[in-house]
Amino acid sequence: MGIAVIVALLGTVLVAVGGLLFLPQAPQLPVLGAGDWPKLIVIYLGAGWSLLGAVQFLRHGQGRPGKAVLGLLMLLSLAGAGGVSWWVLSFSYQLPAPAQFAAEKPIPAFELRDQDGNTVSDASLRGKPVVLIFGRGVW
Amino acid sequence: MYPEIQKAGGEVVGFMPDTPEDVKAMVERTGVKFPMLADPDAAVAEAFGLRHAEAVPGKDLARPAILFVRADGTVAGSFQPDNYRRSVTPEELRAGFAGAVTSP
Structure with missing residues (x-):
């Protein structure tokens, strides 16, 4: 019984801590950095614990006030985790500022191989208008 | 296209x-x-x-970016969305390419 309450409380605290760690970058998060994943894990772990503890207490626990409080904590944790997810997802699509190209300057020199092993370079593309498409690739 | x-x-x-x-x-x-x-x-x-x-x-x-390059190797224009979800439309592609064809 007591364990369920502790787990639920601890879960809520974890969500709160994870959320607070994100707060300094809250106005904008251009992309998720490597240091952000542990925070996300803490938040989701916390939400999971909170859910687990609250459900256990609601099923086996005694006393209405306790149930109400734990239920509320669970909702708060889930809302926190959901809010952070939404925030991360909506901002991680933001891209850096566009590159500028001087009107009179040719494109930089390059030489790469295509899917068939043919070499393509800036020089080999001279003489006709070209559309260059940069993709983010697969990852 | x-x-x-x-x-x-x-x-x-x-x-x-x-x-x-x-x-x-x-x-x-x-x-x-x-x-x-x-x-x-x-x-x-x-x-x-x-x-x-x-x-x-x-x-x-x-x-993600699309550059429209003239025959002389200079950049006539570009399409650079500020969001991954935004992709180029056929009209934008056509207009951008036309810009690379016509300009000197």
């Missing part, structure tokens, strides 16, 4: 910040007809000013 650009005497080239194997697999999967170049370390994207640092934790990628 690719046949239309080819018919107008133009060429389309893609760049992917991936290994040649990944590029080959991607081309086979999507049926891309134009040359797709492997730019494993996004070094060429960097030279173009299109590197997107730490786009994915631990991995730099290219910023």
Whole structure:
């Protein structure tokens, strides 16, 4: 019984801590950095614990006030985790500022191989208008 | 769009910040007809000013962009969305390519 309450409380605290760690970058998060994943894990772990503890207490626990409080904590944790997810997802699509190209300057020199092993370079593309498409690739 | 650009005497080239194997697999999967170049370390994207640092934790990628380059190698225009979800429309592609054809 007591364990369920502790787990639920601890879960809520974890969500709160994870959320607070994100707060300094809250106005904008251009992309998720490597240091952000542990925070996300803490938040989701916390939400999971909170859910687990609250459900256990609601099923086996005694006393209405306790149930109400734990239920509320669970909702708060889930809302926190959901809010952070939404925030991360909506901002991680933001891209850096566009590159500028001087009107009179040719494109930089390059030489790469295509899917068939043919070499393509800036020089080999001279003489006709070209559309260059940069993709983010697969990852 | 690719046949239309080819018919107008133009060429389309893609760049992917991936290994040649990944590029080959991607081309086979999507049926891309134009040359797709492997730019494993996004070094060429960097030279173009299109590197997107730490786009994915631990991995730099290219910023999605389309450049319209004239026959003399200068850039006539570009399409650079501020969001991954935004993709180019056929009209924008047509207009951008036309800009690279007509200008000196």
